Amino acid sequence: MAAKRTVEVELSTTGIGADGRPQRVPLVAGDTGGLALQAPPALEPELEGEHMLINIGPQHPATHGVLRLVLELDGETVVRCIPHIGYLHCGFEKIGEYRQYNQIIPWTDRDDYLNCVGNNIAFSLGAEMLFGIEITPRCTVLRVIGMELSRIISHLVWMGTTAIDIGAFTPFLWSFQERENVYNLLEGWVGARLTTSASRVGGMAADIPDGWLDGLKAFVRAFPKTLDECDRMLTKNAVWVGRTVGLGVMSPEEALNYGLSGPMLRASGVDYDVRKDFPYLDYETYDWEVPVGVHGDVYDRYLVRMEEMRQSVRIVEQAMARLPDGPVNVDDPRVILPPKHKATSEMESMIHHFKNVMEGPRPAIGESYVAVEAPKGEKGYYMVSDGSAKPVRWRIRPPSFVNLSAIPKMVEGHLLSDVIAINASIDIVMGEIDR
Amino acid sequence: MGLIDAPAPNVVSVEPAHSEGWITTRLDFLVNWGRANSLWPMPFGTACCAIEFMATAASKFDLARFGMERMGYSPRQADVLICAGRVPFKLAPVLRRIWQQMPQPKWAISMGACASTGGMFDNYAVVQGIDTIIPVDVYVPGCPPRPEALIHAIMMLQKKVMKDRMSDTAARMEMEPDPESQLYIPPSRIDALSQQFGNSIPQTRSGQ
């Protein structure tokens, strides 16, 4: 497993510590004018104890959605942070009880809408568990490609929006350019840019079209260059370093206890990755590494996510090389519809088609919890079946909901402007938090 | 001058030879022309549609071409509210408040199926169309609408702005909600607007 890479900071005005790691020292005005490196005076004595309340959100560009934070400030220091969520509560889990398994897939697009393909596949994995279906080898590899592509585009949005929050606009434009390339690929595959509904119980919505892999190859070749450019732009940038290092620190024990997952947990120094530790889709057979941070601050979260995108590219390359021929959908009449030409010409197939669509396939009584490593962390779908065509309970285990619940712990004691950076580093997506 | 380049029935221009760089035109036209080409959006992005809105604003589709360079994240400096995404009941008073904070003249675009009708969320939590909360000028279908669709909506809105008449003050009257119930259309109308339709009727039975 990869150790965390160390970073040399060339441009930073804030200095480098003995361990070669950028240091964050508050800049304050010196006595003789000019800026000096020293700790700020504790508090202005006459203002001490006067607390102020401010409200950020729910409609605020830096809260990445409709999150609302009520902050109690002492001067500029946050002494208390109360998050209010639920402004995007849309009743996903209730609706799931009224839909057949395949009908739920469009909803999975919309709960974490930055990671649509990944959610589709995660849900299908859970449903296939309930039906006891083994998917085909080609489908397995295609799903790996889909999941990693969707991890890349999710991290890209994170990078772009976080950069905007911290004051750099360019990475946003670059990352959306790359996203457009992936959108084009997805559009060629399943016909939609964002809300893909790419998978089905027992297979995928469609096989990849001819020549699709060439487009993917071109993307995989070009994308690391963009990543390098962003890296040059941000990693050693004085402003970036100054505004991210040492903020929102979570120790590994705390991070585990708060239930953090994904890059948040790994940046805190716990090398838990669902793909490695509870593998699915044969992830154990790919050669890749889990980046782990050791400082648990905003900067390490950034490093971990950048490295994850590189590792995803590695996985996609290997998956492309091993993509086998063969059918995408399983040969299981319980869940897979007959081909269209048969459904319109043979009575048997038509009845089968009709029953499958109108009544829906019925899994055995049971329950399954299938977790995948989503870009935000451990995303799980828990389904309980009572033998009918619709689940009794469809539970989404939302990683960013749990990650966000640690925000009071992370921001208290920091400055107001750092709240924005810390909040951005959690990589929240409100659709998933509020569901 | 840009105004003369596009002669429209609205423009009455003096022969340039005599005009010494000035023209005459209808004030309505001049003001509308200015407004239509510098509509400052207030992105009220909540869900997936907001991601497509971001894509529209980013480099490939480039909203800046329509004079929308500046995102007015403060409602007090914005002209168009673009509601991108679903609006649950908990968010409804927020949307109403933001709309009330925007100065006249103002317009609203409802982007996506959810904002326009509640979309696929016909349940206890989601407002069935933001037109029950604020008046909407342009609806954009799609889930999510492609960036081209949003751009089309913006161009439609520009056409609408060009047709404004200053004498028509009613068009710019602030809608005052009923102080008692805070609704600005009658409850029966809201119930009618949010009726179930299409697929959502047979799909209300759980467990079959």
Place this chain on the structure above:
Amino acid sequence: MSGFTVIRAGTAPDLPTPATPKRVPHRGGAANPSAEALKARFGDAIRRVDVVWGETSVTIDAAKVLDIVRWLHDDTSQSYEYLVDVTAVEFRDRALPIEVIWHLRSIKYRRFLRLKGLIEKGNPLSVPSVWAVYKGADWLERECYDMFGITFTGHPDLRRILLWEQYAEGFPLRKDFPLRGRFSRAEQLRQALSANPEARYSMEELSIADAFAELPLDMRERIKHGESTGE
């Protein structure tokens, strides 16, 4: 290099290499060894053990969950350091008990365990909170309360989290709650719009409650006038 020491997953000796589960049987198969350990330790409080689709569910006496979870967390032979999820299930057959579900993971042993507590119909919907062991349970339990109305005794701050505090229609994920809610659309909208979006100073949740007398006059006025309602 300064910083934390990395906690590695799966460091317990003699663990098999993790692999994608294949051909999982519907019922039966190897149970998680923690289930046996729980039986040995807690005896009667462990009602039954099922293995469904390869996942071990241990049905426990819900009132004992805090002790059980604390032992699972602290004991080095178990070390379930990670609480994945807290949720509940109500069945369509209303006579069946409501299940409260805890999903736990042991990072060290790479194990996954599901605990189930049953609340029989007619009994008060109340189970102990596991917040004392896992801080991550805070919001998960609040959500479960919000959606099902299950109270978690011992939770420090059990309020609605996704819906607003005055939400009057009930608990949405209960099976007797209609998909579109109990009220008409107009009534739902009226109630929602009459909430004050600026209401944000709730005395209970702010530490300034002690210093109320020293607050600026206008803020005191606003708090007095109904803005103390949370949402």
